[in-house]
Amino acid sequence: MNLGNKLAIMFATVSICVLAVCAFLLNGQDREPPEISFGQSRVVYRDGMDTAELLKGVEAQDRHDGDVTDQIVIEKITKTSDGRSVIVTYAAGDRSNNFAKASRIFQARDLDTDTNKSDSRSTYKVEAGAGAVTDVPIASETEGTQEAEGSGGNPEAEEAQTTDERAEAGTEEEPVREEQPPEEQKPEEPAENVQNKAVPVIKLNTAEATLKKGSFFNINDYIAQLSDDVDTTETLQHRIRTNGEFDNNTVGDYRVTVMVTDSEGNTSGAQNLLIHVTE
Numbered sequence: 001m002n003l004g005n006k007l008a009i010m011f012a013t014v015s016i017c018v019l020a021v022c023a024f025l026l027n028g029q030d031r032e033p034p035e036i037s038f039g040q041s042r043v044v045y046r047d048g049m050d051t052a053e054l055l056k057g058v059e060a061q062d063r064h065d066g067d068v069t070d071q072i073v074i075e076k077i078t079k080t081s082d083g084r085s086v087i088v089t090y091a092a093g094d095r096s097n098n099f100a101k102a103s104r105i106f107q108a109r110d111l112d113t114d115t116n117k118s119d120s121r122s123t124y125k126v127e128a129g130a131g132a133v134t135d136v137p138i139a140s141e142t143e144g145t146q147e148a149e150g151s152g153g154n155p156e157a158e159e160a161q162t163t164d165e166r167a168e169a170g171t172e173e174e175p176v177r178e179e180q181p182p183e184e185q186k187p188e189e190p191a192e193n194v195q196n197k198a199v200p201v202i203k204l205n206t207a208e209a210t211l212k213k214g215s216f217f218n219i220n221d222y223i224a225q226l227s228d229d230v231d232t233t234e235t236l237q238h239r240i241r242t243n244g245e246f247d248n249n250t251v252g253d254y255r256v257t258v259m260v261t262d263s264e265g266n267t268s269g270a271q272n273l274l275i276h277v278t279e
Helices: 003-028 155-171 191-198 233-237
Strands: 035-038 058-062 073-079 085-093 099-107 124-127 133-136 201-204 208-212 223-227 240-243 252-260 271-278
Touching: 035 099, 201 252, 201 271, 223 233
Parallel strands: 208 271
Antiparallel strands: 035 058, 073 085, 085 099, 099 124, 124 133, 201 223, 240 252, 252 271
């Protein structure tokens, strides 16, 4: 073995060892971000409130570092367009500098009233260190009761008034409807006449046709009647179509339907034609 081959083998061996060491180090490296979770909270957001209130019930756990709740920070607070709620974005990192983000919605207290009460639990998004975003559904809970305000009137008087109104409604006379004399029904025109006015008519001079293999098939040779109330016969001849499989180069029997459509889009009834292709 010459010196060149020995050097090549040594270089390949060293390269394999270096790759193995790099793979081992990469596999042992922590690249998984922590997970941020939300517990129950009745916090309603107010301008200038202490951030500690917004951090209540928020926890972060990492698979390698364990509890990293103390690393949670509030990254930003964004007000929604209607001004009734805010979106608070949290961020947390582990010792390997893997970061995760999560957001949740808080109801905002109205500056003029003090009636907005809601649970802060909602649907939030978790953004992992590499930029992956995962939707995490959280059950939304809203507590609170609303009391209906009374009219302040006398219930007995209201009940009596309602009874009088019902009595008046029951005594109203319905207007007398005058009976209209029945309209004279015109006799229906025969179906054939109606068809002549609306759709073209096509009739074949035979129900079966025999054609030699390879010869030309002309459908106009089998038309007995072709008419329309608008289009001429010459126009209709160019608007005839056949449906069904047919091969004039293969011996066999073929069933096709023949129809015609006029220039107004009206289509005639289908006519059946059996074609025998022979040698």
